Amino acid sequence: MAANSVELAARGKGESQPSIEQIHAHLAKVLASEMFVRSDRLCRFLRWTVERALAGETAQINEYILGHEVFDRDQRYDPHIDSIVRVEARRLRNKLREYYDGPGANDPVGIAYPKGSYVPVFSVATPVAAVRTAGRALDPRTVAVLPFVNLSSEPDQDFFCDGITEEILNALTAVPELNVVARTSVFYFKGGNTDVREIGERLGAGTIIEGSVRKAGRLLRISAKAIRASDGLTLWSDTFDRDLADVFAIQDEIARAVAGSLRVSLASPEGSSRVHDFEGYMLYLRGRHYWNQMSLEGIENALDQFTRAVALFPNYTPPYAALAEAYGHLSSWGAIPPLEALEKGKRAALEAVRLNERSADALATLGGFLAMFEWRWEEGAEMMKRALDLEPSNVHACELYAIQWLYRGDFGAARRYLDKALQLDPLSPRGLRFKSLYYFYEREYDKAVDVLKAAIPLGRDATNREVLCSLGWVYTLQGRYDQAIEVLRNLPEGPFLVTKLGALGEAYARAGDTAAAADALGRLQSRSKDGYVSPRGAIYIYAGLGKWDRTFQELDQACDDRCPWLPSIHMDPRFDSVRSDLRFKRLVERMHLLTSPVGQG
Secondary structure (H helix, E strand, O other): OOOOOOEEOOOOOOOOOOOHHHHHHHHHHHHHOOOOOOOHHHHHHHHHHHHHHHOOOHHHOOHHHHHHHOOOOOOOOOOOOOOHHHHHHHHHHHHHHHHHHOOOOOOOEEEEOOOOOOOOEEEEOOOOOOOOOOOOOOOOOEEEEOOOEEOOOOHHHHHHHHHHHHHHHHHHHOOOOOEEOOHHHHHHHOOOOOOHHHHHHHHOOOEEEEEEEEEEOOEEEEEEEEEEOOOOEEEEEEEEEEEHHHHHHHHHHHHHHHHHHOOOOOOOOOOOOOOOOHHHHHHHHHHHHHHOOOOHHHHHHHHHHHHHHHHHOOOOHHHHHHHHHHHHHHHHOOOOOHHHHHHHHHHHHHHHHHHOOOOHHHHHHHHHHHHHHOOOHHHHHHHHHHHHHHOOOOHHHHHHHHHHHHHHOOHHHHHHHHHHHHHHOOOOHHHHHHHHHHHHHOOOHHHHHHHHHHHHHHOOHHHHHHHHHHHHHHHHHHOOHHHHHHHHHOOOOHHHHHHHHHHHHHHHHHHOOHHHHHHHHHHHHHHHOOOOOOOHHHHHHHHHHOOHHHHHHHHHHHHHHOOOOHHHHHOOHHHHHHOOOHHHHHHHHHOOOOOOOOOOO
């Protein structure tokens, strides 16, 4: 008998309830697991009931409707005679129990079906990717700034509260004595009620900053406190009642007070990192809010806000740096032509650095354009290193610096900075995906799979698409074609369709299904008539089919187009069989990379 609403239960004491995004992410991981991937019936049962429950349609989750919708029974179906739903429900309960006793033992979310009900119950536990620090002292100079709580009557002010959180976090990243946990990991706890001692343990942070914001017209009240994570003791607290325009001063005061409580100093902001017009600041915050959705639509909305900000306030640095980063991401996703991204993104980054030569985000992004697009590796690396000297806890700079070392074949340097990025952002699907790339290039495929599976329950829709696509790629190179195809088939389409088609086509090609591979190629070519389509998918498909002449034609075009992912072929195992080919060597030389990768012979 189905319940009337979705039940939410906590697995373990003091836990917050899982968000819809966390449940979706966990569902994707379970469906992609080896225990479920070959069982179509159980996957359909699990997916359908979870989606109906999350949509608030629990009244639809009954035996009769399940028989029709999930098990394709016709109008003659009588649940009193046909026990298909009851049998499969029992199988699903047992399979989930087996999953949580084995590979899912440390998953952060659980799904269960109480006896007598087909409505799923969701619970929370600790993710396997979390940093475990139990049994050792937490470093008080590792700081986590939790999302400030919105106490205003307007729920749309969330972006304002998030902006305040990020500004304080960013100010603290400039203090060399501190390790500041990055945004992705601290925002994992947004909206929850997890105890600060547990948060400190999971993030490896000895000091937790939390606060609240109440906005009424032009009046602003911000409360903040610094807490010792080991025992919950308040180290410092204050409340600020000011006019809205004083928000910049309040953010600086809080950051200084936190630094002072830890006996370190915070330098005064230099350059044009502060804007004195509140409208420009709000445009920037709205842009960051959209940006952090990490979706194509979100980035397009962010571009609009950042563009308006620089038009109205041309001497304000942060929107220029944000514009540059957005264009870089759009190109890496294949959403816009690389040369367009290079022109617009590099121009924005240069302007940000001109306005404020100490803008770490702008320096790191400019370094990314120099290295990944223009193959000026030394100059790009120097820019990224300068960014890290200015802000040692800047994860964006840390990740870019690691990836360029990975492309250049210095696996030791890449590993150090990837580990540093994950230390600062332990719950980041993006950081874990980069770590899996390291293992992929090292040909340690099992380790890459483990890392990607740990990333799945931590992500939202956009980040999960990238993680699951990477998992499909690894399965394909392992020869686990059925699993690769199952994972990739379940990826949503929309703006991610081109990447999905390329990955699926490669899996079909390597599995010997040339017809399906040709169909994927045809769909890619058809889409190219309506706009830019990255050649990456076609290159992987042609390589999988062993059509190397066509592969090199496409690679040459990608080289002319300055595709930012192209330097990855230097390490990519897909191209191991043609490394001695003169055409491959010429490509590597054009990108100013060594022809013999470090550690690869």
